[in-house]
Amino acid sequence: MKTENKVANRKINFSNDWQFVLTEDDTLSENIVWRHLNVPHDWSIEGGFNKNNPANLGGGYLPGGLGWYKKTFQVKDASKETFIQFDGVYMNSDVWINGHHLGSRPNGYISFEYDLTPYLKYNGQDNELLVKVDNSQQPNSRWYSGSGIYRNVWLKTVNKLHISQWGTFITTPKVSDKKATVSIDININNNNSEAKEATIVTTIYNHDTELNTTSSALSINKNENKTIHQELAVENPELWSIKTPNLYTAITKILVDKKVVDTYQTSFGIRYFKFDLNKGFLLNGEQVKIKGVCLHHDLGPLGAAVNTRALERQLQIMKDMGVNGIRTAHNPPTPELLDLCDSMGFIVMDESFDMWNNTKTEFDYANNWGKWHKKDLEDFIKRDRNHPSVFIWSVGNEIQEQWNEQGVETAKELKALVRSLDTTRPITVAMNPPVNMPNTDVTTQFDASTVHLNPVAASGELDIIGYNYAHQTYPFHQQNFPNTPFIATETTSGLQTRGYYDKISDTLKRWPVRWDIPFDGGNLGNTVSAYDQVSTPWGSTHEETWKIIKKYDFLSGMYIWTGFDYIGEPTPYVWPSRSSYFGVVDLAGFPKDVYYMYQSEWTDKDVLHLFPHWNWSEGETVDVWAYYNHADEVELFVNDQSQGIRKKEGDDLHVMWRIPFEAGTLKAVSRKDGHVVLEKEIKTASEPSTLKLTADRQTLNANGNDLSFVTVDVVDDKGTIVPTAQNQLHFSVEGEGKIVGVANGNPTNHESFKGDTHKALNGKCLVIVQATNNQGNIKLTVTSEGLKSQEISIITK
Template identity: 55%
Template sequence: MQLKWFSITLVWILSLTTALAQPGARTIKSFDNDWLFYLGDDSLARNVNYNAGSWRSLNLPHDWSIEGAFDEKNATTQAEGGLPAGIGWYRKIFTLPAALKDKNFFINFDGVYRNSEVWINGHYLGKRPNGYISFQYNLTPYLQFGGSNVIAVKVDNSGQPNSRWYSGSGIYRHVWMTSTGKSYIPEGGAFIKTADVSGNRAIINFQTQVMVNEDNLRLKASIYTASGELVNSIITSVGNGDTLATVSQNIIVGHPNLWSIDHPYLYKVVLQLLSGKQVVDNEQHTLGIRYFNFDVQRGFFLNGESVKIKGVCLHHDEGALGAAVNTRAMERQLQILKDMGCNAIRTSHNPPAPEFLDLCDRMGFIVMDEAFDMWEKKKNKHDYHEDFKKWHKRDLEDQVKRDRNHPSVFLWSIGNEIREQFDSTGITIARELVSIVKKLDNTRPVTSALSESDPKKNFIYQSGALDLVGLNYHQEVYANFPKNYPNQKFIATETMSALETRGFYDTPTDTTRHWPHSSKEKFAKGNPEVAVTAYDNVAAYWGTTHEETWKIIKKYDFLSGLFVWTGFDYIGEPVPYAWPARSSYYGIVDLAGFPKDVYYMYQSEWTDKPVLHLLPHWNHNPGETIDVWAYYSQADEVELFLNGQSLGTRAKQNDDLHVSWKVPYQPGTLKAISRKSGRIIKTEEIYTAGPPAQIKLDVDRASIKADGRDLSYITVSVLDKNGHVVSNADNLIQFNITGPGVMAGVDNGSPTSMEPFKASQHKAFHGLCLAIVQAKQNAGIITLTAQAEGMPKTKVIIRAR
């Protein structure tokens, strides 16, 4: 199995001089650089002697859709974001020394959207329709050692519509070249699991497949601490002859350092295939030792401790970067969610990038790893239902084998709102899919996200194959779950579908609105701004506000937890509006990564941090009565002041999650003070802002790696002369960059902006804008300058090291 290492892990590997004294036979190298790309179709491009001199040169990962313009006339539907799709070709020429002719060479694609076909030196390697799964081809029989080799990849995303959200187009995840000796551990062939944790020890079981092409092989498995100290190892003989052998080994770890959400400790594992004293193949993995279980009455337990699952659903796009995988972009998303108190991620509705799971391992998230959004019954004309019968077994096997060594993965999902739940075909298919998973991994429960809450009507549930009942919405049945589903374990796989636009507010706030109102109304009749109020009182007709469902989940122990739809806004599926809306309103955080107000409700509920957050802004019409809300924690009460005059003290009653006041608007300063036992815990002030006068740049990381991938995110705030954010500012911000960096993207979080993401300018939205700077591959000083009409230039320095 290939593994992509963070820099800290690379340092660790280099320090293993004892364990890896011999160079070993396996190498894994990035195959991302120096590709040629052509947007369009040319069947001759598969040929070795094809002239691609006019093609564009680029590095992977690459998403060509995000480079295009939003257009209602594009083949992709509004649900997919209205960006272009089509067909594209990629070619790469590479050489291999003649001295390597006795090695095996494999190419690994982490994900290609979609219908990829691959040729090496004119030989057809195969097709993979699924746009999300990782796959591998053996190149060895067709390579020219000592000469040039040509690999060609066709990507066909022309069959539209094929997704219910933005998919992206192209080789949008990493590509790797792996070389091994004659005998080797095949892709996904190593399964490392915690067999038992008891007392002061843990038993780690290794089930390792070996492709045997020589005699007298031995397999050495070693476990090291995070700092590189040997914990224990074992050497076992491997069968002789040309065969695929499976080697079973157990290693005892004394006084194990357990992996948990708050302490995600990772051991390191080295597998070495030995012929005499020579290492003929080797693999490295991370290992998190943990145990967990779901209890019918008491919910979820991790390492024997009760944990309420506080999760969010995430689609795979990274805002302005589109689907093109960037580890820092994913890390930033997870950091923002971690700070909110989120501890779990559902990969909706498909396998994630491998690096995403690496991050969850390292940062302490538990993951519901989902496989399919549909089976044989379609949701879109040209979606995966066309390929399910032929490919589902291979795709699901590849997913489980790839992801089963991640300690973060605690739950497999075989589908989301699958339409076979409504007829008896759901019984047969559900049993087959669960069987596929269980043959490869019997350590984790399997569920499916069910949208039919009546157990008598749900055929996937009736199959009896699921270990865990996963319900989407239908919060009205949660309190009575033990009665309706006797002796069953529960997870709310998808909840809320609450809607907000960051920075937009309207009243009243004392009633809940549903947009659209029902399935008969496709789009909402909202407001001219095509916006949804950021007060938490609007939801799609099938969902609830954030507060409504969380109150239920937190109340009952047997409700193990939930996944909120969604953590971040995403491109596509712009419920409740039609065009010109082109991205979602569901996120707790907007598309640019700016938290909406409800983020602080979750932070007040999901963390131990002292929280005090006021909404809305304080620029309104004279005489207007404004509903002022405060989210707070670690305090007994909040007192509100307007221009120094107290407007009263409020405390949460019963199961309230916020307090509120009705305030006749006056310009000036709105101030809140939270207290506990009379002691001030926090103070927050918001101000009436004047006209835009200056730009402020806040950089999330002022020092980044000069590796051609690392990112710095710069928050651009439009301020008045006193330094207050101008809540209605929509100034056009122009950017200029000098030094070894490029503009990777721009955004403002607006779900209706038609401005391109790949540009050097962007309008502010409710006073904020985002610039993303990407390092080149040489060190130096990057300077980003921002300017807008009528305001002085401002700049920020970023060091690429």
């Protein structure tokens, strides 16, 4: 019997069969027409891009508003307690059951629950759950937030004697190759009208194998909340690591008179780690460089509405690049993300707040800080502290108060609260930057007299100093903070548009001139060259950053801004740009060229990546780059004529040729000790002729949620992708599926992500198809004027 089947179904997914309406005020008239849908749902992504939308460029110029959700359901067992759990509602939510107001929650990212029991109707009567979501006051975010019940909802039914919400906390205080001690704190509620005598039994499983069991006697008074402690041993533990993310399961049961009244499952990992002053990050005694990315919560064309397969796809693309770390910028993530990081092996910096007391936008969370931050932080830590992927708590990002004593006092308060709930992980704040140095040339001898530390960094309250940018100061960290380890919480801010190239690549550009000065430069069409030659002035190019992190052992690692492009914050541009240029991967999930630089550095696979495309005007001078590894040299050929051999020198991360364009075949050959490692060719494409459809998965689960991401390539009559193609594509679906998103990765495209037509960007477009609940076939057809149409079949079962 599988472990998950040993657990009573104490909660069910409550995300189907809701009704929704978007209104202009907070009153509901009888003649309102409700729309039937399932949650997670994001109404903003369904809206149109408009430069007058108050969310402005930070929110991607998409609308907010005020929405209502309702759901009717029945409850059979009046002897049980019933709770409603929300993984996240953006934002300012109010919840009612049968007309009784249960509470409000302003934070759009936090998970919370309400007790429905006192207000429920039984004996076949309907209960009405009503949720108001108010995202009308904008701007309230510096990036795209989405709007609505955009994470999952759960209905929990438990005995009056039960383990509370997030009621277990598992640590492994002693770990060796031979034995691990598993320590469990269990929080129990007795909402009966009398005291109870019970037995608490916990069993640890490794997959389906029972390893160890312990039991404890419990005496608990009526209406009492009590925590008990248990310890178990695991012999010869399989340690959780990046390469082998082994997971265990603890099943905890409450027995009264030998009858099970509650069962609770906790997934956990056994590992030990340390952030060392000299060796950086050590996991299970081995030195590991953290190679991470920051991720916002939106899923590109799907918006903020959570989908597990879409999250998994993002992480798979990152894993293939060599990424081993995720920073949840800048808020509590959806629980599914951490579950995936646990099972796939990522080092997570789990972040709670983007602001404290001081606002960054007019209507943001700082307006609710005084009343809500303690409760929100407590719930955040309790929810996430059993995840083995979580290694760092970040309690703030680029906090304005970091420059004064108010920030120091707040940092102390937040640290104390986290420590009261978890002593096993270090605490940081992502600071911009923690240190200022008048002369930050890394070749200059360090001079302590020139250093200014910001007050929060200098306070000694942080377990790790978190650097946002300031890459020139990284080599001096040990002089600046001799007693505190290093983590680059946010780095780079390189800018690229996939598939666009300036042809001459050795000009370094810092766009904009300064964050608070309007940018009037740039390229035609708000594009950015996809050579690694453009960054923000506060940041650095990808190569500049990685060279420094790579060089020093005491630099534990980095989190790149960002893994994926995201909606909003289209630095350096404003309208008509509506999404970011920061990602190593574009908004559709297509890698930009710098992806392969990281792959050549961060993975063991053989890499030879050649770019740019080979469709130019005859005689134009073009820079050709190659990222490679596992080789001594690369030779470039144009139509079989050698253009010379290049070798990386010193800390080089690519090689380059500057050559005149000649239509035909561009070919690179990498060699090791004279033997060919890899060959790569790029051919000059002729006019677009037809389409090529490639599904990432051609068999889906017929569960109403599973997704297939279909790449559409515009190709010529020989099957070569046309790298300049911008054809208008049209999509239709038959059978057991529907189109839920389309995108091309173009930050300036204003076509709906929810439409059935979209332009290609530089030869590529994405269509996302979702399965229904029925088994069968899906046929996706793609057409474009003047091109041969194509179709692809996907099976649901």
